[in-house]
Amino acid sequence: MMTSSQSKLTCKPTDYGPVVPTTPLVIFLQSVQETALKTFGSSNFDPKLYVDLSLKYDLPIVKKAFNDLPKTENGSVLVSDFKGFLSKFMNGAEDDLEHVVPVDYVVEPHGFLPKVVHKGVRDWGLEVHSLWKNLSRKVSKRVLEHPELHTLLPLKYPVIIPGSRFQEVYYWDSYWVIRGLLASKMYETAKGIVLNLIGLIDTYGYVLNGARAYYTNRSQPPLLSSMVVEIYKRTNDMDLVKKALPALIKEHKFWNSGIHNVIIEDDQGLTHNLSRYYAMWNQPRPESFTIDTETADKLTNDCEKEQLYRELASTAESGWDFSTRWMKNTSDLATLTTTTIVPVDLNAFVLKMELDITLLANVAGETSHVLHFNRASEARKKAMDTIFWNAEKGQWFDYWLNDSSSGKDVYKWDASNQNQNIFASNFIPLWIESFNSDETVVKKVAQSLESSGLLRAAGVATSLSNSSQQWDFPNGWAPVQHMIVDGLVRSGSKEARSLAKDIAIRWIRTNYAAYKTSKAMHEKYDVIKCGDFGGGGEYVPQTGFGWSNGVVLAFLEEFGWAEDLSPQCQ
Numbered sequence: 244m245m246t247s248s249q250s251k252l253t254c255k256p257t258d259y260g261p262v263v264p265t266t267p268l269v270i271f272l273q274s275v276q277e278t279a280l281k282t283f284g285s286s287n288f289d290p291k292l293y294v295d296l297s298l299k300y301d302l303p304i305v306k307k308a309f310n311d312l313p314k315t316e317n318g319s320v321l322v323s324d325f326k327g328f329l330s331k332f333m334n335g336a337e338d339d340l341e342h343v344v345p346v347d348y349v350v351e352p353h354g355f356l357p358k359v360v361h362k363g364v365r366d367w368g369l370e371v372h373s374l375w376k377n378l379s380r381k382v383s384k385r386v387l388e389h390p391e392l393h394t395l396l397p398l399k400y401p402v403i404i405p406g407s408r409f410q411e412v413y414y415w416d417s418y419w420v421i422r423g424l425l426a427s428k429m430y431e432t433a434k435g436i437v438l439n440l441i442g443l444i445d446t447y448g449y450v451l452n453g454a455r456a457y458y459t460n461r462s463q464p465p466l467l468s469s470m471v472v473e474i475y476k477r478t479n480d481m482d483l484v485k486k487a488l489p490a491l492i493k494e495h496k497f498w499n500s501g502i503h504n505v506i507i508e509d510d511q512g513l514t515h516n517l518s519r520y521y522a523m524w525n526q527p528r529p530e531s532f533t534i535d536t537e538t539a540d541k542l543t544n545d546c547e548k549e550q551l552y553r554e555l556a557s558t559a560e561s562g563w564d565f566s567t568r569w570m571k572n573t574s575d576l577a578t579l580t581t582t583t584i585v586p587v588d589l590n591a592f593v594l595k596m597e598l599d600i601t602l603l604a605n606v607a608g609e610t611s612h613v614l615h616f617n618r619a620s621e622a623r624k625k626a627m628d629t630i631f632w633n634a635e636k637g638q639w640f641d642y643w644l645n646d647s648s649s650g651k652d653v654y655k656w657d658a659s660n661q662n663q664n665i666f667a668s669n670f671i672p673l674w675i676e677s678f679n680s681d682e683t684v685v686k687k688v689a690q691s692l693e694s695s696g697l698l699r700a701a702g703v704a705t706s707l708s709n710s711s712q713q714w715d716f717p718n719g720w721a722p723v724q725h726m727i728v729d730g731l732v733r734s735g736s737k738e739a740r741s742l743a744k745d746i747a748i749r750w751i752r753t754n755y756a757a758y759k760t761s762k763a764m765h766e767k768y769d770v771i772k773c774g775d776f777g778g779g780g781e782y783v784p785q786t787g788f789g790w791s792n793g794v795v796l797a798f799l800e801e802f803g804w805a806e807d808l809s810p811q812c813q
């Protein structure tokens with residue numbers, strides 16, 4: 244790992260933190276991506292496609308052929324020359340993976356969705372279930388034999404991919420995928436995905452954003468412990484618990500040390516440790532190299548650019564890439580400031596991790612870990628109560644670190660630094676037992692959610708901000724709504740369960756409508772317009788994408804549907 248002070252640009256005090264160097268292959272593919280943009284133009288251009296290509300020959304040979312291509316002054320190549328080069332020297336991204344029918348897939352699993360009695364809904368549930376076959380992949384022999392020619396990482400077990408342009412496994416998507424797989428009774432597939440993620444911790448020290456060489460500089464929202472606990476609850480698999488525990492303890496350290504750790508001193512002089520997103524990267528993201536370079540174009544100073552690149556990658560680490568939630572100026576992406584925000588959702592996930600490790604250590608009889616992580620969870624709960632909780636609003640707010648104190652070891656708490664804008668993440672702590680076991684808190688937060696404006700015809704929106712960013716309204720239909728629903732259900736309160744069901748029914752109806760409207764399910768992340776259920780023209784994701792399948796199946800399993808959910812928007 245190289246620190247920024249060792250890199251050729253000395254950017255202090257703007258840019259802080261470590262950088263994980265990338266591979267020569269990724270650097271080369273970035274140049275191919277840049278040339279492709281100049282050659283083919285920006286219409287329908289997907290930069291990720293080019294860093295997903297693999298080489299037919301060793302890098303020096305392919306590089307030479309690429310460098311020998313006649314180029315114009317602006318770096319473009321004749322379309323026919325470039326296409327010729329691609330077909331002679333590169334394999335398509337899809338060649339790295341093979342379709343595989345999961346070993347535990349059956350057309351109708353025994354005991355599948357027992358509470359879903361309406362025939363139409365049940366048939367649809369079975370179709371969603373059947374999509375696991377479409378999204379299941381294993382790494383091809385070619386990747387295993389010659390990993391140096393591929394950016395795809397050689398994982399041992401089959402995976403479920405999100406679909407569309409995302410042909411590799413993703414960290415946090417896997418949580419919802421696994422919730423769906425469990426509803427589909429596909430325990431072995433779920434375990435294989437978790438073992439792959441544990442393998443990444445063994446190799447890198449943390450779970451990568453996704454299984455590609457260009458994702459090694461950051462993680463994603465840490466939900467591995469939740470995956471393990473959900474599988475364990477259904478299978479009592481002690482082998483999994485034993486393999487997972489050391490990895491989870493390692494992952495916990497990753498999120499609670501170095502740049503990911505923030506210390507805040509409260510009014511009473513007590514200090515609190517919390518976590519933040521912070522990528523180990525300060526260059527354009529390889530998979531979006533041409534886009535990030537353009538975003539940073541207006542900045543004149545290299546140091547500012549490095550900082551912006553770090554913010555872009557750190558926002559990708561948050562899973563919410565991109566949203567006004569992380570921006571100082573909501574209309575300017577170049578004002579991202581993710582590394583100076585202490586996020587509610589990340590800390591809820593780490594608190595969950597601490598409670599999950601306590602539970603798993605207990606099961607495994609590892610008493611010292613039980614004591615340690617129990618104490619850690621109590622400390623984080625206290626920190627979240629102090630720094631994020633706003634009793635008046637009934638929400639937990641992200642905490643923005645003061646610019647003037649940046650670079651300091653301990654930040655002073657200041658109530659005005661809570662970001663009072665409304666996001667779905669403000670309600671995620673409800674997912675955690677430490678909060679959903681408190682009746683007063685649940686009541687208050689449920690009321691606050693109902694009046695927040697986030698509850699739309701299609702479920703819980705990620706934010707109220709009508710921006711062009713992927714994770715803002717109207718595009719951002721949060722998978723995290725599943726956690727809010729789960730938390731409301733787990734609280735045990737009748738009113739909370741009824742709110743949870745109300746949210747779930749919005750999501751289910753909309754996705755069912757999407758399915759009925761298009762008369763087909765797609766593997767890709769598609770959108771529909773569905774008057775009534777899309778809330779008068781709001782866009783919603785269509786079932787078929789990995790995580791949305793998972794949420795659909797988990798909701799169907801939890802609530803069951805006796806009623807007809809037929810779309811009324813046709």
Ligand SMILES: OC[C@H]1O[C@H](O[C@H]2O[C@H](CO)[C@@H](O)[C@H](O)[C@H]2O)[C@H](O)[C@@H](O)[C@@H]1O
Nearest residue numbers: 291405409413416452528559562563564
């Ligand atoms: O293409 C750029 C970005 O793509 C990913 O982000 C989005 O898709 C992921 C897979 O479904 C999802 O986990 C994430 O929440 C989405 O925003 C990737 O994770 C980013 O790192 C990447 O830069």
